[in-house]
Amino acid sequence: MGDEQSYRSYIPHTDEEIKTMLDEIGVSSIDELFELATGKKGTAILKLDRGMNEWEILKKFEKLADENMDFHFGAIFMGGGIYNHFIPSALLEIANRGEFLTAYTPYQPEISQGTLQALFEYQTMICELTGMEVSNSSMYDGASALAEAVLMGYRLNQKKKVIISKTVHPEYRDVVKTYSQGLGIRIREINYDEGSGMVNFNELFESMDDETSSVVLQYPNFFGVLEDIERIGKKVKEKGNVILIVVSNPIALSILEPPGSFGADIVVGEGQPLGNTPNFGGPGFGFFATREKFLRKMPGRLIGETVDTSGNTGYVMTFQTREQHIRREKATSNICSNHAHNAVMAAIYLSLLGSDGLRKVAENSVINAHYLLERIENAGYNRKFDSPFFNEFAVECHNLDKLNRELLKNRILGPLDLGKFYPELRGVGLFCATELTRSDDIEALIEVMKGMK
Amino acid sequence: MGRVRTVFEKSVDGRRGSSVPSSGFPKRDLDEMIPKKFIRSTPLNLPKLSEPEVVRHYTNLSRMNYSIDVGFYPLGSCTMKYNPKMNEIISRFEGFTFIHPYQPEESVQGALRIMYELQEKLKKITGMDHFTLQPSAGAHGEFTGMLIIKKYHEDRGDFKRKKVLIPDSAHGTNPASSAMCGFEVVELKSGKDGRVDLAELKSKLNDEVAALMLTNPNTLGLYEKEIEKIADLVHDAGALLYYDGANLNAILGRIKPGDMGFDVVHLNLHKTFSTPHGMGGPGAGPVGVKEKLRDFLPVPIVDFKNGRFYLNYDLPKSIGRVRSFHGNFIVMVKALAYVDFMGEEGLKKVAELSVLNANYMRKKISEFLKIPYNDFCMHEFVASGEELKKYGVKTIDLAKRLMDYGFHPPTIYFPLIVHEAIMIEPTETETKETLDNFIEALKKIVEEAKSDPNLLKNAPTKTPVGRLDEVRAVRKPKLRWRGDDK
Structure with missing residues (x-):
């Protein structure tokens, strides 16, 4: 051989x-x-x-790929941070050009204008979506972006207590804990309201004190529910000198009022839904946006516009004195390699879809999710929380393990078991729909669910 | 090539570049489902273009990029080797791209097998006992590894080890990662030969030191010949030895960091294992540890039991997660394909030919440019532009002039211990002709510096834009496009 x-x-x-x-x-x-x-x-x-x-290599990996059950055109009702959206062919064809794939960080701007301009445009698009003033050019993923946001909050006010809602993605909270341990930052987790699936307002407000550095929320939250950021934002601002950090879904932000309008100081999230395939969870990318006044405390690479010696417009990496290669142990972050290629894929995706196309993706996801919920409720199942939601919702399923096994036999990827992260929610399934959720897939799901009743 | 207008300037209301799938359910107004107060009233300005316009926009942008597929990219410390096309094809198999991280394990056995196989092979390559594939980049791996070290000492009840020793030649990520873990960084001054100075090391080692972070070969491309002695000194002081794998290419297959005495290593799959750099990422920074540190690895790790691969969360002393999901899986696919293709003999050849290429260049370039530590090097070496200063020319001018000759410049002004540093890493995938052409160009530029320094100071002239005003970019920050200033 x-x-x-x-x-x-x-x-x-x-x-x-x-x-x-x-x-x-x-x-x-x-x-x-x-x-x-x-x-x-x-x-x-x-x-x-x-x-x-x-x-032989192609054959080996073809076989390994076949050992996985993929859901490109399949029936998938699982979300929880990674979403199955349509990826236009043009995106894959352009993004995989060697000029993008085999370049490195644009240290030499004169021969990296393609990367720099694409990332400058990406930053603009993230600002538009989040309602913030500045965006960096990508982080590894949503979770590490959140952890970096928490560390930035600490740099801004030197306070060491971080308040995080339990409705924030559980793995993101884990990563925040990991990142915080070295610097002695304390985490206070706030319970969710059992009826609404939103953060428990009273507990949140009561836990805010003079030690509080930042408050972290997710919108829509991990249960798919729309948190009342406006109300919380007002309270946080009343307190003063507390950083409001919001984790969000960039597709949802095309139809939802952006966190920037509600007083968010830092908005982060997983960018995968924007033109990146699920990839078993990685790579996607993290987006990171904040207010201009905090620019110098930001982590990550920033691209700025300038001019060349003849006055022509061009782009460069800027504010590099924040970064590890110059500032070493005093840098705002250790990040060097980021997820630029995934961010450029997002920029291409957003260029192809435009505002109207992206809104349509979001709207169709909402419509499909609400239709899905209706069908599930008609089949005799009860929704767990009763608040408005985007494209995910929780449902009480009696024997979720068995249901999901049965679904998988029919090549249907069932809901995420919230018991994986919340022991008290064992058997509660988090269902997800996107613009790709088909009627016949829903009917196939309902048939199995009815059979399990 | 002139400026490409931004995608926003090309936008025309009413155009679109993609058709959005719909399920055909009855259309409902958004505010029937979502209360008005949540519905966006802030305008959303994303570009509106047809598909061909988008394709041309990004294709034209791509043409303004230098890349490995275009030419020689000897960026020291970055290992810009050829990226196999085979890996790109494989990485796009739908069985890899359209799988969800929370799928039941029985439906992703192929993916878990890839991760497991890669862990096993990285152990053999590095001589370490256990691996996590979770970190997303080299610096992320450093952070993970240093947290493991912190937790290890604390678990032994030793809370006074707050310091980390780092040579002055180290990558900036080393001190930055240590600081993020709450360590105090203590700089080690390099010795006269550019390597670790044992006396300096001894004087800084004490019971407050948690670890020494080292890359071997170091950033000058020089192998730490006394690495075993260094390891003994560090271990005798109760500290651990951390390996920055940025330079693994130099020793791949021939020398294992585990055998040198390192306790923790991180690798850069996008460098050594050629999974492309993608304009700055995604990469992957797996971390390998010796047995005594296994329990501190991030969860989950991939294990194998009763004929099945599974995600093992049962590490009670774990530092926790460092990111969501399972890491950069697609990067792992490419790295495993690379290892399988190269085989043991091929991996050794990587080290051998990268070292041959570097020494060949060093020898020839030393004839016309100063090389401050001119010793047999490993995969890279550092020259200095110091002697050109008398002609009014700086290293940056030389770098910019190289662009006019069609090359990507080497890394410049790093490592910090060499004045006007020019750090050259050719990698093993480059032909002798390419090296000769580069050497020839560099030689010509050095001559130009003496005869006509303006050629360098005004360079580059053959690029899409000329030298850019970085000071202005900071003084008048413009970090996003705005319609009103056009």
């Missing part, structure tokens, strides 16, 4: 060239060169297999 030397496709040296180069260096062999450079003889043994040829 295998090709003796598949690797030679990528490593071009002929024996003669190697000899010429060794002669130039003044050594007789590569082993001798290593010995001189490292002071060590010999080489390790890895016990890896010999290389496969390209056809």
